[in-house]
Amino acid sequence: MKYQVGQRVTGIINNISDLGIFVTLSHHQTGLIHHSDFNNNWLREKNNYHVGEQIRVVVLHNYKGKIALSRMRVNDPDLIDHTNPFSDTKMADFTKTLTQTVNDAQKEIKKLEQDLVSYAD
Structure with missing residues (x-):
């Protein structure tokens, strides 16, 4: 590398x-x-x-x-x-990009939680 x-x-x-x-x-x-x-x-x-x-x-x-x-x-x-994927983000777009990243992460967490529950059953 x-x-x-x-x-x-x-x-x-x-x-x-x-x-x-x-x-x-x-x-x-x-x-x-x-x-x-x-x-x-x-x-x-x-x-x-x-x-x-x-x-x-x-x-x-x-x-x-x-x-x-x-x-x-x-x-x-x-x-x-x-x-760093945020290096090229302009300051004005940072909040929008960060919000989208958080939303995507929350969706992924919910999906993983559902997978875990179905796996445990």
């Missing part, structure tokens, strides 16, 4: 070193949150993370399989996640 700049992903911390936090992503790929992502707080911040813990990150760079990640910029609106 090729990760795109701006893509938000969840990975598992597999190593914490002086260089930063190494994160295993899906398909056994690994990325690095460089210690500079934590500004001057790295020595204190690294104690807040543990190997095996899940972490939400954003892809900053993906060059020749070297994936640079950031924890601090996950909510940065300048890093657009093109894999």
Whole structure:
């Protein structure tokens, strides 16, 4: 899988070193949150993370399989996640799109509940 700049992903911390936090992503790929992502707080911040813990990150760079990640910029609106179906939604259409998504989800939940009841009977 090729990760795109701006893509938000969840990975598992597999190593914490002086260089930063190494994160295993899906398909056994690994990325690095460089210690500079934590500004001057790295020595204190690294104690807040543990190997095996899940972490939400954003892809900053993906060059020749070297994936640079950031924890601090996950909510940065300048890093657009093109894999997110709402990325291209205009602000004026967002409420309409979100309402439609919620309605579709509620219909699907009702259908699954009915299937579960009929399966249980």
